[in-house]
Amino acid sequence: MQFFKSVAVLIILFLHSNYAFSIPQKEPLNSFVIIIQPIVVQGDDGNNPASMALPKNLIDETFSKAHVDLHFLEPIFYSNTKARDGVIDLDKIVKMATEDGFIRGQGEILNMFFVNELQGKKGPVAHGMLNESYTFIALGTKKTTDSTADILQRKHLQALVITHEVAQNLGLKHAVNGENVSNDIANIQTQQNDSERSPATYSLNDYQIRELKSPLVRPRIDILAVSDARKAILDETFEPYFSKLQKREIETFIQEKLTTSDINDLRRYARKRFQDAVLPFSETERNALTYIVKEVNVLLLQNNIHLMANHPWRFIKVDSWLCGGFAHTRGSFIIFSQKHLDSLTKIWQKDINEKDSLELLREFGGLLVHEQMHALQRSFPSKFVQLNTQHWDFQKAIIESDEYITLNQVSNPDAPSAEWLVPKPQQPSEFYWVRTLLKEGVDLPKMGKDFTDQIFTVILKEEKYQLKRDYDNQLIINSIDDLTFYRDSYPVTRGIDHPNEISAYMFSKVFRDMVSKTKDKPELKNEIEFNKWIELEMSKPLNIGLD
Ligand SMILES: [Zn+2]
Structure with missing residues (x-):
């Protein structure tokens, strides 16, 4: 879709529209959800990402009519210069991104790529792959849209591009190709240069709402x-x-x-x-x-x-x-x-x-x-990195493991990466690594009963996190009871082998207090910090409208 011609008209319309300043309140939660994983494509060197914008309120406005919420996960950044600059085919980009582990879901999550150009075309331009779980959006830079356009106007245009392409993924045909969508009434699938069109009127008609049968539209529960x-x-x-x-x-x-x-x-x-x-x-x-x-x-x-x-x-x-x-x-x-x-x-x-x-x-x-x-x-990893490292004292690291640990590991699906270290007090380059392992010598271990928490010491040497060994080259192993300073710094006793479990158990406790409407004044620093983090990261409606 080419958006050039309509930009000026749309901007004039927005200037005269009070719509932008009074977004109607919608129902708190719609019964259907489309999960969208934004994938921001950047250079091979990890710099210069394509611009991304998610004017969520404006996009929600359109889909709310069909009782659908678009639920955006935290954007992920994919380093691939050629994909960003539109010099390779979209199918090829999808294939590469799949191999590189950047595609989410099994066809029920919409993977939304933000790039600079699409097959040689500069933004704003977009391409939703019909009935598939991929979509490509090049929003263009300020220059290619309109240098006088202010942020709000650009947001409207971006909302238009995104909603149009999501609709395409849902299998809603363009107006010109479908007899059930009038081309006279402004609608998200009608021609882009329709001068009657404004965000206030673009919406889904009843036919389109019934057509929302894509595997991407899932019940909230x-x-x-x-x-x-x-x-x-x-x-x-x-x-x-x-x-x-x-x-x-x-x-x-x-x-x-x-x-x-x-x-x-x-x-x-x-x-x-x-x-x-x-x-x-x-x-x-x-x-x-x-x-x-x-x-x-x-x-x-x-x-x-x-x-x-x-x-x-x-x-x-x-x-x-x-x-x-x-x-x-x-x-x-x-x-x-x-x-x-x-x-x-x-x-x-x-x-x-x-x-x-x-x-x-x-x-x-x-x-x-x-x-x-x-x-x-999984869906908002940087919020949790923030919790683990800024509010709590964990250190993220890639640790050179040992065969004994690998062979006896218990891969917790909820804490899949053993990448968190506890700094050793007064020892700047030493850390503790808490691992749950299977007990040795048990023929067929039982879940829980045959688990053992073992704590290894890790040293930072030559910029590598290595396991510390004693004079006989044996691993130094402690139990959680040797680490009272750490164990007693959290208000939960279970799951303290990994910050993912600590925050899950702690939130569960917070929730139960909500049910019983009781709340003890937190005393532990880590609990006070957790409450602060909830306020900062869980309490605000999601807003990732940056570009
Ligand atoms: Zn858990």
């Missing part, structure tokens, strides 16, 4: 059918998981001794068994889960926790034999075992009384928000 869940449980688009598993942990997760030692065969078998474990939700489970998530969202919104309430909730159910029935997450999905759903349906019923409802909200709600924190950690 998305309870997956078995076929979708079997795909989703293998997601590795946010980070590798199955492709890093080791033999002992695979045996532990699936509770089966395996004879082969070929690591690829083992990982293939692990994927198969995870898929085998997927179960359908019963109708009662669906109703109960929908009920409790809605209650959780109401309480979150009452307490201004916008970040979590706005994030869609997506569920997979598995049999309780998998991973010891532990609740966990993968990609944007929460995985519950039959055991958890039984605990929910035991209490829930259609006309649940207030006491039971509060009890569920405290217990099951507390579990839900813990798991949703893990989904947020």
Whole structure:
């Protein structure tokens, strides 16, 4: 789509429109969500990213009519000069970005590339791949749009480009090609040089709303059918998981001794068994889960926790034999075992009384928000880096591991990277590395029971984080009880092997306090800081409108 000609007309229209200054209030949460992963393409050297803008309020305005929220994840930056400058084909860019690990989801997340030029055309120009989960947007620089255009006007234009292309991804045909869209009435799919068109009038008509059947449009509370869940449980688009598993942990997760030692065969078998474990939700489970998530969202919104309430909730159910029935997450999905759903349906019923409802909200709600924190950690990583390093004292590092640690590792799907170190007090170049491992000498370890927390010492030497060894070249191993200064600095006792778990357990505690409307004055510095971080990073409506 070429936007040049319409720019001047649109800008004049905006100048005369009071629309921009009075954005109508929309319903707090729409029942459908399209998750969008912005991918900002930059130079090979990691500099000069393409401009990106997400005038979220203006975009939401259009899709709200169809009860759809566009939910933008934190932008990721992809270094690829040729892709940024539009000298290679879009299909090729998608292929390269997939190989380089920048594409998110299994066709149910819209990957939105921001580039400088599209196949030789300068912005503003865009291309949504029809019925596919990729879209390309070149917003152009200030120069190529209009140097006199102020920020608000440019935002309107950007909103127009983005909504138009998202509509294209949803399979809404351009007006000129479809008989159900009048070309006389301004609409997001009509011709761009339509002078009648302004943001106040571009919208979806009823026909288009009914047409929103794309796999990208998902219910806000998305309870997956078995076929979708079997795909989703293998997601590795946010980070590798199955492709890093080791033999002992695979045996532990699936509770089966395996004879082969070929690591690829083992990982293939692990994927198969995870898929085998997927179960359908019963109708009662669906109703109960929908009920409790809605209650959780109401309480979150009452307490201004916008970040979590706005994030869609997506569920997979598995049999309780998998991973010891532990609740966990993968990609944007929460995985519950039959055991958890039984605990929910035991209490829930259609006309649940207030006491039971509060009890569920405290217990099951507390579990839900813990798991949703893990989904947020994947989708908004820099917020959590901020928490771990600025509010808390963790140090992010790539540590040169040891075979003993690798072979006995327990890959926590909710804390997939063992990249956080605890600085050793008064020792500037020494750190502690807290790891959960499988106990040695157990033939078929059990989840939880046969885990052991071991603390290794790491030294920073020649700019590398290396494991410290004693005079006999043995690893120095401590237990968590040797690290009281660290252990006692958090108000939770579980999950202190990784900051992802600490923040999930701590948020769960905050949530339970919201339910019971009690709040002790925090005393620990890390708790005070956590509350500050919630205020800063979870309480404000998402606004990533930068360019
Ligand atoms: Zn967790």
